[in-house]
Amino acid sequence: MSNAVATTQEASLPAEAPRNEATAIIQVIERAAMNPDVDIDKMERLLQMQERVMERQAGMDFNAAMAAMQTEIPSITERGKIVVKGEIRSHYATLEDIVDTVRPFLQKHGFAISFRVRTGQNAIEITGVLMHKSGHREETSMQLPFDQSGSKNSVQSYGSSVSYGKRYVMSALLNITTRGEDDDGNSSAPSRFITAFQTGQLARTVSSCSESVQEWFAGKYGDPSNVPVADFDGIMKTLNRRLAEAQKEKADEPEKEPEQ
Numbered sequence: 001m002s003n004a005v006a007t008t009q010e011a012s013l014p015a016e017a018p019r020n021e022a023t024a025i026i027q028v029i030e031r032a033a034m035n036p037d038v039d040i041d042k043m044e045r046l047l048q049m050q051e052r053v054m055e056r057q058a059g060m061d062f063n064a065a066m067a068a069m070q071t072e073i074p075s076i077t078e079r080g081k082i083v084v085k086g087e088i089r090s091h092y093a094t095l096e097d098i099v100d101t102v103r104p105f106l107q108k109h110g111f112a113i114s115f116r117v118r119t120g121q122n123a124i125e126i127t128g129v130l131m132h133k134s135g136h137r138e139e140t141s142m143q144l145p146f147d148q149s150g151s152k153n154s155v156q157s158y159g160s161s162v163s164y165g166k167r168y169v170m171s172a173l174l175n176i177t178t179r180g181e182d183d184d185g186n187s188s189a190p191s192r193f194i195t196a197f198q199t200g201q202l203a204r205t206v207s208s209c210s211e212s213v214q215e216w217f218a219g220k221y222g223d224p225s226n227v228p229v230a231d232f233d234g235i236m237k238t239l240n241r242r243l244a245e246a247q248k249e250k251a252d253e254p255e256k257e258p259e260q
Contacts, residue, residue: 054135061134069109075177076101082225090193090225093178095167102174110134113173115166122146122214123207124158126165130173142169144203145214147223168200194232199225202232205239213242 076098078091106112110133118125127141147160170176178196194202202224206217217239221227227235 058132058134058136062132062136062138065109065111065132065134069105069111070175072108073102073105073174073176075179078178078180082223084222084226091180092196092225093167093171093176095163095170098167098170098176102170102176113170115169117162117165119158122211124161124165126162126169128166128169128173138173140169140172142172142200142204143207145207145218164203168196168203171196172200192228193225194227194229196225198232199227202227202236202239205236205243209239209242210246213239 076093078093079097080092080094082089082092112131114129114131116127116129118127123143123145125141125143127139129137129139131137142165144161144165146154146157147164152160171178206214206224209217217235
């Protein structure tokens with residue numbers, strides 16, 4: 001046997017060990033179930049052990065499939081445009097382009113993705129759930145204020161925020177990268193507006209602030225993606241200071257005595 005073959009076989013042993021362990025436990029449970037004198041506590045411990053082994057195997061299968069899929073998903077072209085007063089402020093990868101691009105890779109590697117939407121009084125929370133056929137799942141959430149940019153009505157504002165949240169949650173779950181539509185070397189020029197990552201960071205921070213701060217931000221910038229690069233550090237410092245002040249005020253409030 002060559003060294004290459006031996007190395008390949010040895011590398012596969014750790015991944016197979018939990019699967020073989022699960023099979024062995026199942027066989028023990030089957031034999032125990034046929035024994036009328038089996039100890040119930042022992043049977044329960046065996047079932048719990050089986051669940052732990054299966055969960056560990058599902059996690060390993062998820063990680064292996066994710067690693068393989070991420071090498072195949074291409075960078076997605078930013079064809080969406082944010083236009084303010086007739087001027088293109090920034091580009092982004094649309095939700096439709098992201099979904100169309102990743103769908104065949106999700107199907108190939110046994111993944112599916114779904115979303116949960118929870119609406120609050122002044123904000124909306126988007127949770128993305130990435131599920132694998134092995135049974136393992138991972139999820140991440142993003143909270144952001146309603147999109148008050150432009151002249152959107154309440155329904156349009158809700159839909160825009162949901163679409164925005166899904167884009168960033170899906171990109172975070174799948175580690176998606178994007179590129180400009182005409183990225184032929186001109187992209188080396190510095191951008192006037194903040195990056196997609198900074199946009200998500202800013203949106204989460206704004207959503208944690210008070211309603212008055214959110215209204216101020218919406219009136220000044222509209223969407224977080226409209227924030228110029230030069231303003232980012234200053235606005236983040238201001239928002240974090242407002243959050244710290246609000247937390248301090250809440251901590252200083254006297255506790256209410258329970259009603260007798």
